[in-house]
Amino acid sequence: MNNIPGMNVVVVGAGIVGASVAYHLSCQGAQVTIVEAGHVASGVTSTSFAWINTTYSDADPAAALRAAAVSDYRRLEAQLPDLHIQWTGSLTYGLPEVPAAPATGRGISTVSRAQILTLEPNLKHPPAQANHSPEEGALNAVAATWALIKGAQAQGARLLEQTQVEGFTGTADKVSGVKTTHGVIDADLVVLAAGTGTTLLTDMLGYPLALDASPAIYIRYHSPPHLVRGIIYNAAMEVRHADDSSLLAAEDYLDDAADHQPNVIALRTAEAIRAELHGVVSLDVEQACVGFRPIPKDGAPLVGFLPGISGVYVCVMHPGVTLAATVGRLVGMEITRGTPSPDLEPCRLGRFRR
Numbered sequence: 001m002n003n004i005p006g007m008n009v010v011v012v013g014a015g016i017v018g019a020s021v022a023y024h025l026s027c028q029g030a031q032v033t034i035v036e037a038g039h040v041a042s043g044v045t046s047t048s049f050a051w052i053n054t055t056y057s058d059a060d061p062a063a064a065l066r067a068a069a070v071s072d073y074r075r076l077e078a079q080l081p082d083l084h085i086q087w088t089g090s091l092t093y094g095l096p097e098v099p100a101a102p103a104t105g106r107g108i109s110t111v112s113r114a115q116i117l118t119l120e121p122n123l124k125h126p127p128a129q130a131n132h133s134p135e136e137g138a139l140n141a142v143a144a145t146w147a148l149i150k151g152a153q154a155q156g157a158r159l160l161e162q163t164q165v166e167g168f169t170g171t172a173d174k175v176s177g178v179k180t181t182h183g184v185i186d187a188d189l190v191v192l193a194a195g196t197g198t199t200l201l202t203d204m205l206g207y208p209l210a211l212d213a214s215p216a217i218y219i220r221y222h223s224p225p226h227l228v229r230g231i232i233y234n235a236a237m238e239v240r241h242a243d244d245s246s247l248l249a250a251e252d253y254l255d256d257a258a259d260h261q262p263n264v265i266a267l268r269t270a271e272a273i274r275a276e277l278h279g280v281v282s283l284d285v286e287q288a289c290v291g292f293r294p295i296p297k298d299g300a301p302l303v304g305f306l307p308g309i310s311g312v313y314v315c316v317m318h319p320g321v322t323l324a325a326t327v328g329r330l331v332g333m334e335i336t337r338g339t340p341s342p343d344l345e346p347c348r349l350g351r352f353r354r
């Protein structure tokens with residue numbers, strides 16, 4: 001597999017992760033075919049809050065990947081004319097999982113109440129202090145996925161939408177292509193970037209993946225503009241403006257009870273936002289739905305060759321928007337150059353079988 005110029009790679013899944021892998025592989029000279037069961041960004045990418053969230057604890061196995069996310073997205077912005085990122089920064093406070101004191105090297109600082117009000121003048125209850133990450137941003141995940149796909153196509157990649165992978169060709173220990181609803185596609189390597197759908201595909205190869213489909217609620221409100229300037233995440237709300245000025249929110253999924261349905265949660269969240277912010281004259285729910293995040297059982301990304309079966313590579317993770325640019329770059333390099341990336345070592349699949 002080492003250093004094959006023009007190697008044929010099938011990337012399964014055109015969410016933001018598959019699109020980034022396809023783009024970076026294409027730039028490295030691979031002949032890429034992207035195979036997507038629905039249409040581009042029709043999976044969980046379409047309902048992402050899409051915060052490039054680089055905060056991590058020192059124990060986070062994906063720390064090196066998160067730390068590189070901002071510089072990789074800035075590189076992509078320079079390379080891809082259609083990629084636009086809202087570099088607004090974020091404010092987080094009042095959350096048990098957010099460290100009170102910033103660690104070094106992450107661009108996070110602690111800001112006072114006065115500074116918080118300068119950053120977010122509409123906050124009704126600014127805390128005494130908050131974590132401020134001025135380097136962070138957010139994006140329109142569907143538009144960003146398209147920007148990556150177009151970038152891949154400009155390098156010769158082929159996109160097949162409405163084409164589902166239903167099986168594999170080859171032998172028990174070597175995959176040589178995929179069987180799709182529109183026929184067989186031969187490949188030197190098949191990259192599975194199918195989000196929560198990846199489990200079904202590895203099951204077909206007799207390799208159960210330690211991956212959960214974890215629900216979360218995505219809400220989009222028609223709102224007055226400029227309610228917030230950046231991303232605010234506190235105990236009451238996680239909000240930001242989208243690029244069309246509607247207000248986005250993300251909420252935990254609780255269960256299927258009637259008063260926990262997405263539209264009910266969206267109305268309750270609107271009340272919470274009203275209680276937190278000045279200027280909320282109207283907040284009408286445009287969309288409220290559940291998205292299923294592909295979350296590996298130990299939280300770390302699953303990235304690497306499928307143990308025991310050659311010709312298959314897996315790339316699935318949460319938070320996929322944050323990590324897509326960096327992981328795409330590293331995956332592109334290790335597949336085309338044949339040199340394993342040390343930053344991807346904590347992500348290997350074999351860790352579950354040790």
Ligand SMILES: Cc1cc2nc3c(=O)[nH]c(=O)nc-3n(C[C@H](O)[C@H](O)[C@H](O)COP(=O)(O)OP(=O)(O)OC[C@H]3O[C@@H](n4cnc5c(N)ncnc54)[C@H](O)[C@@H]3O)c2cc1C
Pocket residue numbers: 012013014015016017018035036037038039040041042043044045046047048049050051052053163164165166193194195196197198201215216217218250251290291292293294316317318319320321322323
């Ligand atoms: C409410 C909410 C908020 C979130 N907020 C954030 C955030 O702030 N920051 C962040 O980084 N992440 C966030 N996430 C998570 C993030 O959206 C996901 O991690 C990311 O979008 C995953 O992208 P993906 O490309 O792996 O998966 P997907 O977007 O699901 O793409 C997989 C694609 O594979 C296709 N596919 C599946 N099976 C097959 C098959 N057999 N054949 C062909 N195609 C197939 C699917 O149709 C799909 O299009 C959030 C998610 C939710 C729901």
